[in-house]
Ligand code: AHM
């Protein structure tokens with residue numbers, strides 16, 4: 001068998017983003033490119049730490065002391081520090097909101113830029129010890145004209161984000177990004193230390209180049225899937241629309257067949273699968289958690305942004321997620337996202353209620 005010739009024309013994340021910037025000509029300042037470069041560096045750094053967590057004693061509770069008497073740093077706190085430091089140092093940010101920090105960070109004048117980044121440095125961290133896929137989620141706003149960077153710059157609907165994405169740390173690190181014209185996916189080539197475009201969107205100018213690679217995939221949600229992804233352990237608390245929707249996909253009228261259940265309990269991994277294979281992911285509000293569990297700003301918004309950019313729908317059941325105006329940086333909201341037809345079926349259950 002003829003040996004595969006490796007591609008000599010790799011599209012790195014930086015090259016891809018830079019290409020977009022050059023296309024915009026004088027209108028683009030390069031600030032977003034630099035910010036995304038900083039974010040991808042944090043993803044590489046966090047990926048390295050996730051990989052060697054067990055070896056360097058990062059798994060465990062913050063505040064615990066190891067046998068050498070040194071204080072351990074929990075992986076999600078370490079990831080938060082990595083992100084805050086890199087984003088501040090990029091000189092391109094004005095406001096940072098992290099799941100790990102109660103208050104927003106307002107960047108001091110000398111490092112201030114015009115973007116705000118909302119992020120969950122290491123989502124799904126309850127899965128860390130089991131070695132399950134976890135990830136970093138982020139959304140980016142540009143400060144409003146004339147603003148110096150205040151809380152109002154991030155308390156805005158998700159539809160006003162200029163970019164959103166996540167990096168999933170699994171068998172490989174995958175960075176999935178949208179700057180508002182489709183979704184692209186990059187895979188970290190650890191030997192090169194670069195994120196390489198592996199999942200170009202259909203309109204990508206690099207589609208042909210990447211098409212030569214055998215492993216091409218696209219992040220475009222099929223209109224209907226065959227998988228549902230809910231924590232059904234909460235069933236006794238679920239509200240009637242969710243109960244009747246789940247019943248309809250588990251006990252469909254013949255000749256329809258039931259959906260498969262897949263729930264990892266790590267939003268990045270569950271959403272990643274939904275973006276690629278379709279179906280529906282849901283974390284509803286219920287009798288116990290009146291607003292659901294997931295955080296609006298740095299979990300629901302970025303994932304809703306990506307879902308819509310990939311051709312799907314993201315809703316609370318009754319309202320488009322990206323239209324919600326946040327009132328607090330850590331507020332929660334119910335989330336249902338995925339294939340258009342599947343999410344529309346769920347919304348019908350809400351309408352009939
Ligand atoms: P975290 O931000 O504390 O990690 O919680 C968010 C995670 C999501 O990744 C996931 O979808 C959800 O919590 C799972 O919750 P549950 O264990 O209740 O099913």
Ligand code: MG
Pocket residue numbers: 099120122123124299
């Ligand atoms: Mg989280």
